[in-house]
Amino acid sequence: MLVKPPLERLLPKVENRYTLAILVAKRARQLVDGAMPLMKSDSPNFVTVACEELASNRVACVRGQVAVYIPLRPEVEAARLAARNAAAQASLADAVKDELERAGSVLNEAEDASDAVIISETILSNAEELADENMLVEEETEEEVATEESVATPDQEDDD
Incomplete structure (x- = not known):
């Protein structure tokens, strides 16, 4: 295997060669899928980048199924x-x-002309109701703001 850093530097980080191969392959797949590299690398090869990250202790082997957040x-x-x-x-x-x-x-x-009249009247009445509701909501919010302002700035009396 032609990797940088050499295999001898990577093997102490994991239990065996199989675990090393799986770990590097998973990290390289994450990089291919768009994960951000954890360190700067001159190599365009994602396997080499994964090996460099492992050598610098930026990637670790975790046993079991772990849901890890990988920033893209x-x-x-x-x-x-x-x-x-x-x-x-x-x-x-x-x-x-x-x-x-x-x-x-x-x-x-085929439809009657009366259907169109009924539909248009219904739409207009709904629009008027919505406009009335909006006016009420605006008035209520204005009243709430006014009461909050009066509570926030109470009249201060001078004690002489």
Whole structure:
């Protein structure tokens, strides 16, 4: 195995060669998947970077199943977030398209003019109710702010 640092420096850090190979392979896989390196390295090879991290005691072997938080490189994290957002927008666009098609098929059916009048009146009344509720909420918050200000700055009397 041609690794830097030499195998003789890495073997004392673990129990045996098999454990060493598994540990280096797992850390190299984390680096490939976007984990941030724990130290600067001149090597572009992730196996070498994993070996250097093990030699400098930045990586340790832990037995059992452990849920470890592995911070990702910023560009990898940004790319994954952009992919998630694009997928969410695509699914939202598909849902809107399906809803518009469904609404279009409903509109193609024969309807009375009275249905449109009833629907528009309902929408207008709901909008008016929402506007009234918003006004009440604004008035309540203004009253709360005024009472908090009066409590926060009590009248101070001069004791002579």
